[in-house]
Amino acid sequence: MKTLILNGSPRINGDTNSLIRHITSKKLDEYKIVNAYRCDISPCVDCRYCWKNKGCSINDEMQAVYQYIQKCDNILIASPLYFSELTGKLLDVGSRLQTYFCARFFRNEEPIAKSKKGAVILVGGGDGHIDKAYDTACTLLHHMNCHNIHEAVYSHSTNIIPAINDEHTLMGLNSIYDFFIN
Numbered sequence: 001m002k003t004l005i006l007n008g009s010p011r012i013n014g015d016t017n018s019l020i021r022h023i024t025s026k027k028l029d030e031y032k033i034v035n036a037y038r039c040d041i042s043p044c045v046d047c048r049y050c051w052k053n054k055g056c057s058i059n060d061e062m063q064a065v066y067q068y069i070q071k072c073d074n075i076l077i078a079s080p081l082y083f084s085e086l087t088g089k090l091l092d093v094g095s096r097l098q099t100y101f102c103a104r105f106f107r108n109e110e111p112i113a114k115s116k117k118g119a120v121i122l123v124g125g126g127d128g129h130i131d132k133a134y135d136t137a138c139t140l141l142h143h144m145n146c147h148n149i150h151e152a153v154y155s156h157s158t159n160i161i162p163a164i165n166d167e168h169t170l171m172g173l174n175s176i177y178d179f180f181i182n
């Protein structure tokens with residue numbers, strides 16, 4: 001079982017990373033993590049190469065991510081809330097999924113043969129709502145051919161209690177794991 005994890009946090013020992021470590025160390029066998037703040041992935045510049053051609057004209061680390069997307073079984077998006085959204089760097093990575101939209105819309109092709117399961121983990125200090133970020137994450141998951149998506153798992157009081165100590169969130173991680181393997 002292969003899982004792609006898109007990590008939207010800049011903090012190595014932050015809340016998002018602690019939850020990712022929890023689920024990977026105990027639960028997932030094979031996975032690839034893309035750290036939005038540390039990877040060599042540029043944002044889409046709307047060059048429109050993919051209006052007519054397969055793939056993406058930008059030759060960076062995203063090329064390996066495209067390959068992993070083809071073969072993986074699950075995709076997990078994990079991010080802090082920034083102004084009730086996914087972080088900007090994660091959206092930069094997400095913009096590179098435009099090639100999949102263009103394949104379907106302009107070229108009438110299905111770019112990803114295998115359908116996948118998806119899940120979203122969000123953390124926030126306690127301000128605003130998670131709905132917008134979850135919606136955006138679901139849009140990115142749809143682009144990657146995930147239509148079976150787990151409900152949002154979140155920890156939304158990290159100013160008071162670290163996500164890794166949030167019982168409700170840890171139960172949510174177990175639920176994501178069960179969802180992925182069944």
Ligand SMILES: Cc1cc2nc3c(=O)[nH]c(=O)nc-3n(C[C@H](O)[C@H](O)[C@H](O)COP(=O)(O)O)c2cc1C
Nearest residue numbers: 009014015016080081082083084124125126127158
């Ligand atoms: C620029 C910025 C914007 C933020 N916006 C929100 C927000 O809208 N809602 C919220 O609950 N927390 C917000 N936070 C707090 C973070 O989401 C919170 O501290 C989170 O636990 C950090 O996750 P991390 O440690 O995984 O990076 C914001 C933090 C920053 C730096």
